[in-house]
Amino acid sequence: MAYDPRPVEPVIYKRWLDAGVFQPRPDAEPYVIVIPPPNVTAELHVGHALNNVVQDVLIRFERMRGRAAEWLPGTDHAGIATQNVIEKQLAAEGNTRFDLGREAFVARVWEFVRRTGNTILEQLKTIGCSCDWSRTRFTLDPAYSRSVREVFVRLWDEGLIYRGHRVIHWCPHCLTALSDEEAEHHETQGNLYHIKYPLDDGSGFVTVATTRPETMFGDIGLVFNPKDKRHASLKGKRVKIPLSGVVIPIATDDAVELGFGTGLLKVTPAHDANDFEIANRAWPKEEKQLIMTEDGRMEKSPRVPADLQGLDRFDARKRIVKQLEKDGLLVKTEQHQHAVRKCYRCDTVVEPRLSDQWFVKMKPLAEPVLAAYHKGEYDLVPERWRASYENWMKGMRDWNISRQLWWGHRIPVFTCANGHQWADREDPQACRTCGAQVEQDPDVLDTWFSSWLWPFATFGWPEQTPDLQRFYPGHTLVTAPEILFLWVSRMLMSGYHFMGKRPFRTVYLTGTVRDTQHRKMSKSLGNGVDPRAVVKLYGADALRWTLIAGSSIGADVILDPNDLDTTFAPGRNFANKLWNIGQFVLGQLPKQVQALEAVDRRQLTLADRWILARASNAIAGATAHLENFKLDEAAKRCFEFAWNELADWYVEAVKPRLSSSSASTVHAVLLYCFDAVLRLLHPVVPFITEELWQKLPGRTSEELIATAEWPTVLQQFMDSDADVQFERVKKSIELIRSIRAEYRVAPKTRLKATIVARGGDRVETFEGERETIMRLAQLESLSLNGIQQGVGAHAVFGEGSEVVVALEGAVDVKLECERLSGELTRLEKQLGSLAARLTNESFVSRAPQEVVAKEREKEKAWRDQRDVLAGKLKSLGCS
RNA sequence: GGGCGAAUAGCUCAGCGGUUCAGAGCGCCUGCCUUACACGCAGGAUGUCGGGGGUUCGAAUCCCUCUUCGCCCACCA
Numbered sequence: 001m002a003y004d005p006r007p008v009e010p011v012i013y014k015r016w017l018d019a020g021v022f023q024p025r026p027d028a029e030p031y032v033i034v035i036p037p038p039n040v041t042a043e044l045h046v047g048h049a050l051n052n053v054v055q056d057v058l059i060r061f062e063r064m065r066g067r068a069a070e071w072l073p074g075t076d077h078a079g080i081a082t083q084n085v086i087e088k089q090l091a092a093e094g095n096t097r098f099d100l101g102r103e104a105f106v107a108r109v110w111e112f113v114r115r116t117g118n119t120i121l122e123q124l125k126t127i128g129c130s131c132d133w134s135r136t137r138f139t140l141d142p143a144y145s146r147s148v149r150e151v152f153v154r155l156w157d158e159g160l161i162y163r164g165h166r167v168i169h170w171c172p173h174c175l176t177a178l179s180d181e182e183a184e185h186h187e188t189q190g191n192l193y194h195i196k197y198p199l200d201d202g203s204g205f206v207t208v209a210t211t212r213p214e215t216m217f218g219d220i221g222l223v224f225n226p227k228d229k230r231h232a233s234l235k236g237k238r239v240k241i242p243l244s245g246v247v248i249p250i251a252t253d254d255a256v257e258l259g260f261g262t263g264l265l266k267v268t269p270a271h272d273a274n275d276f277e278i279a280n281r282a283w284p285k286e287e288k289q290l291i292m293t294e295d296g297r298m299e300k301s302p303r304v305p306a307d308l309q310g311l312d313r314f315d316a317r318k319r320i321v322k323q324l325e326k327d328g329l330l331v332k333t334e335q336h337q338h339a340v341r342k343c344y345r346c347d348t349v350v351e352p353r354l355s356d357q358w359f360v361k362m363k364p365l366a367e368p369v370l371a372a373y374h375k376g377e378y379d380l381v382p383e384r385w386r387a388s389y390e391n392w393m394k395g396m397r398d399w400n401i402s403r404q405l406w407w408g409h410r411i412p413v414f415t416c417a418n419g420h421q422w423a424d425r426e427d428p429q430a431c432r433t434c435g436a437q438v439e440q441d442p443d444v445l446d447t448w449f450s451s452w453l454w455p456f457a458t459f460g461w462p463e464q465t466p467d468l469q470r471f472y473p474g475h476t477l478v479t480a481p482e483i484l485f486l487w488v489s490r491m492l493m494s495g496y497h498f499m500g501k502r503p504f505r506t507v508y509l510t511g512t513v514r515d516t517q518h519r520k521m522s523k524s525l526g527n528g529v530d531p532r533a534v535v536k537l538y539g540a541d542a543l544r545w546t547l548i549a550g551s552s553i554g555a556d557v558i559l560d561p562n563d564l565d566t567t568f569a570p571g572r573n574f575a576n577k578l579w580n581i582g583q584f585v586l587g588q589l590p591k592q593v594q595a596l597e598a599v600d601r602r603q604l605t606l607a608d609r610w611i612l613a614r615a616s617n618a619i620a621g622a623t624a625h626l627e628n629f630k631l632d633e634a635a636k637r638c639f640e641f642a643w644n645e646l647a648d649w650y651v652e653a654v655k656p657r658l659s660s661s662s663a664s665t666v667h668a669v670l671l672y673c674f675d676a677v678l679r680l681l682h683p684v685v686p687f688i689t690e691e692l693w694q695k696l697p698g699r700t701s702e703e704l705i706a707t708a709e710w711p712t713v714l715q716q717f718m719d720s721d722a723d724v725q726f727e728r729v730k731k732s733i734e735l736i737r738s739i740r741a742e743y744r745v746a747p748k749t750r751l752k753a754t755i756v757a758r759g760g761d762r763v764e765t766f767e768g769e770r771e772t773i774m775r776l777a778q779l780e781s782l783s784l785n786g787i788q789q790g791v792g793a794h795a796v797f798g799e800g801s802e803v804v805v806a807l808e809g810a811v812d813v814k815l816e817c818e819r820l821s822g823e824l825t826r827l828e829k830q831l832g833s834l835a836a837r838l839t840n841e842s843f844v845s846r847a848p849q850e851v852v853a854k855e856r857e858k859e860k861a862w863r864d865q866r867d868v869l870a871g872k873l874k875s876l877g878c879s
Numbered sequence: 880g881g882g883c884g885a886a887u888a889g890c891u892c893a894g895c896g897g898u899u900c901a902g903a904g905c906g907c908c909u910g911c912c913u914u915a916c917a918c919g920c921a922g923g924a925u926g927u928c929g930g931g932g933g934u935u936c937g938a939a940u941c942c943c944u945c946u947u948c949g950c951c952c953a954c955c956a
Contacts, residue, residue, distance in 0.1 A: 001915085001916080002916080002918060003916090003918085185951095185952080185953075192956085208956085209956065210956060211956065212956080255954080255955095256955085256956085257955045257956080259955080260955045260956070261955080261956065264956095265955090265956055266956075267956095268956095272954085272956080273954060274954040274955090274956075275954090275956080277954080338955085338956090339953080384883065384884070385883085385951090387882060387883070388882065388883065388951055388952065391881090391882075391951095391952070392951090392952070395952085395953090481950085481951080482950095482951090484951090485951090485952090512949095512950080514949090516890080516891085518885095518948070518949060519949095520950095549904085550891075550892075550904090551891090551892075552892080552893070555884090555885090555892085556884095556885090556949085556950090557891095558890095558891060558892085559891090560890085560891085563890095566890080566891090566905060566906080567891085567905090569904085569905065569918070570904055570905065572918060573904090573905095573918045573919090574904095574918090575918085576916065576918045576919085577915095577916065577918080577919085579915085579916075579918095580915040580916035580918095580919085581915065581916080582915080583915045583916075584915035584916080585915080586915090587915070588915095632892095632893080633893085636893080636903075636904095639903095639904095640903090647915085647916085648920090651915080652913095652920095655914080734921095734922095737921060737922065738921095738922065738923090740921090740922080741909080741910070741921070741922040741923075742922080742923090744909090744910080746910095747910075747911060747913075747921085748913095775913095778913085830898080833898085834898085837936080837937085840936065840937095841936090842935095842936040842937095843936040843937070844936080845936080846935085846936045846937090847897075847936055847937070848897085851897055851936095851937090854897090855897090855898095858898090858899095
């Protein structure tokens with residue numbers, strides 16, 4: 001019977017909810033993760049799935065270790081993104097937000113958010129996320145909004161917020177300013193136009209190179225580098241802007257690169273941040289005129305030729321180039337690769353625009369955070385992000401926090417008719433200085449100005465709530481590297497600045513989910529894997545397995561959207577295997593099974609001791625790997641234990657004993673091992689482990705694996721001797737199977753075999769497992785230490801102990817001779833290279849002694865083996 | 880322009896100084912319905928560990944370099 005997760009998973013999730021296991025234990029040391037709040041408009045995609053499953057693995061692990069596990073969920077109001085969604089809706093109805101007006105528009109967004117804002121949180125439940133839903137937060141909650149306002153006022157009072165008049169990134173589609181981080185670079189193939197500007201004295205032309213000819217009407221002058229001899233004579237001269245005829249001066253500035261273009265730079269101070277700086281140096285008094293409207297059209301300005309006014313900037317560019325060409329003012333057009341900044345929300349090419357915005361001074365916030373990093377107060381995992389993180393923290397510029405939107409936290413700056421201005425925690429009725437009428441700033445705050453407070457605003461700050469005291473600072477932050485700068489670094493800044501403490505100990509940066517061509521999964525490419533579809537097809541556990549076991553720490557996850565079956569088969573297969581191990585074990589166990597501790601240790605066979613040792617090894621390994629964030633290795637070690645050790649060997653070895661008088665010992669061992677591996681696997685595949693664990697003998701219905709204790713290593717079962725000995729048994733069985741397959745011995749044919757343990761070692765190993773070997777190697781009889789003859793296979797086990805497996809009957813002597821001599825040749829060759837190494841003076845003298853000694857031992861063992869082989873060939877009468 | 884990462888079996892990836900380190904899963908080949916599992920069992924095949932140098936007694940593993948992909952950062956218009 002195959003396991004079907006579909007009817008199981010929702011029932012299990014509900015059981016967890018009903019039992020309240022996702023809420024932190026009352027009296028325990030906390031372990032806190034705050035979710036990176038997804039946008040209220042978001043639908044679960046596979047990137048979310050990866051990110052949140054990682055968090056769930058960590059939180060479930062710590063919960064089982066007895067910590068008060070707090071995984072705080074919530075959503076982000078996502079100013080631009082959400083506003084865009086509603087504006088798109090309005091557009092479909094033939095309206096704009098301006099038709100509705102601010103209040104009605106905001107009401108409409110709220111209505112949308114109330115209706116669908118929890119979609120993604122509900123979807124997280126289907127993949128098993130064990131968030132503390134009782135503490136779900138939203139960045140526009142009243143309490144959260146108070147935190148945001150408090151932070152703004154404090155920064156204002158500290159003088160860290162100021163009004164800046166400068167060129168910022170402007171999105172002509174979203175109609176708002178953006179921060180540096182929100183305007184993303186995209187390499188673009190563009191053109192570099194070489195344009196003639198006529199000298200106004202009629203003495204000729206100068207040539208200027210630009211990628212954006214449409215900005216030339218905003219030119220305030222031309223500059224060249226003072227060291228540039230080519231243009232020395234131009235200083236103080238004036239040129240006419242083509243098409244408009246406006247006369248502008250020529251000056252010098254060090255910022256001009258000597259090697260680029262013609263060495264002459266047109267300066268457009270209102271539409272280029274760099275030019276703004278140059279203009280401030282060269283012509284500080286000159287007016288800096290905007291020549292484009294907010295939505296990216298050519299301004300109705302006397303500087304802009306009438307036929308271009310109102311044209312979109314890119315259409316204007318085309319028209320201008322055509323006209324210049326016609327007028328003979330276009331010298332040439334070069335292909336030019338350069339980076340264009342685009343709005344991170346709508347992909348529109350951003351227009352640099354001179355405007356007044358609110359800024360936060362970043363240096364005083366960043367410096368302590370960087371210093372704390374150097375002191376090791378928090379870590380980035382994987383560590384390779386160090387360089388770019390440090391670099392960014394050092395070079396960060398002031399943060400533009402005002403957005404010309406309606407959806408978000410309104411900026412609490414008030415200005416009165418007499419010009420008094422301040423930031424206020426409450427909405428004032430009148431100016432607090434002069435009593436005049438006041439007006440609030442119309443803009444809202446950058447979304448990240450609220451999410452940067454997430455680790456403490458969610459717990460009630462600035463109120464000193466019990467939650468805040470208990471759950472701050474948190475422990476692990478799991479997120480995608482894309483928002484390291486946008487979000488993580490700022491949380492660190494706010495955490496240190498307002499709380500005086502780091503917000504978390506470890507920043508775990510996951511990889512990116514990509515398709516087989518290594519392209520990021522995205523809606524527009526249509527190459528996404530829909531986690532909801534995966535859950536429906538294979539179950540949440542299979543999805544989780546592939547995401548966790550499928551890639552190592554911080555590495556990208558490659559999924560094939562065109563072959564879900566192959567992509568998720570490993571998880572599905574493994575779940576099924578676990579299920580069937582469960583079917584078997586549960587079918588065997590009686591209602592009462594004695595505890596492992598109660599078993600007389602003298603009753604334990606080699607196989608028992610071996611599997612218990614492997615269990616301890618798996619517990620130790622999985623625990624250490626989880627502690628080191630190596631989730632894949634933890635998962636794989638458990639997989640090995642469950643499948644390759646418990647199911648493949650122990651269960652098989654033990655089957656005959658289940659109907660014997662020693663069955664109760666086997667029951668105890670089986671139960672212990674199965675129970676342990678279910679617990680170890682629970683963080684990764686929570687549903688099936690819960691389902692099976694509930695059915696174990698002795699479980700009451702109130703007990704849940706989700707809050708069960710994490711297994712600990714049983715020191716008394718760390719048994720390396722059992723490991724070595726059982727490995728020999730395994731090896732001998734594998735050898736016999738191998739021979740059987742090679743000689744095509746029919747499965748039903750029972751062979752006789754002989755095992756010779758040489759050097760007097762450990763015959764009892766095989767004696768004790770005689771039944772097992774016979775059964776698993778399908779033998780009719782097995783003799784130990786018999787005379788070595790007939791045909792067969794042999795092998796040498798570590799430490800010089802040797803086993804010869806001789807198979808009698810059903811094996812062709814001629815074939816065996818060929819096989820043996822082939823083996824002998826191979827062995828001689830290996831021996832040759834080993835001997836060469838051992839006679840190499842530099843190896844013997846320079847390599848560590850243990851290594852040399854080990855090689856010597858090996859040589860001895862191989863020699864013996866060779867002799868045995870030779871003897872065997874002889875005794876068989878091979879030529 | 881600066882920085883980072885990746886390149887290992889047909890595919891997705893582990894391994895990151897010591898020949899049992901050349902591995903796993905999926906796929907492939909050959910047998911098997913062996914008292915849980917064909918989403919399975921048993922047995923196999925497959926790789927000059929991207930190219931080229933170097934360090935070392937010894938390199939997939941360290942250094943340099945090249946090639947190809949990817950990412951991050953960036954005020955040469």
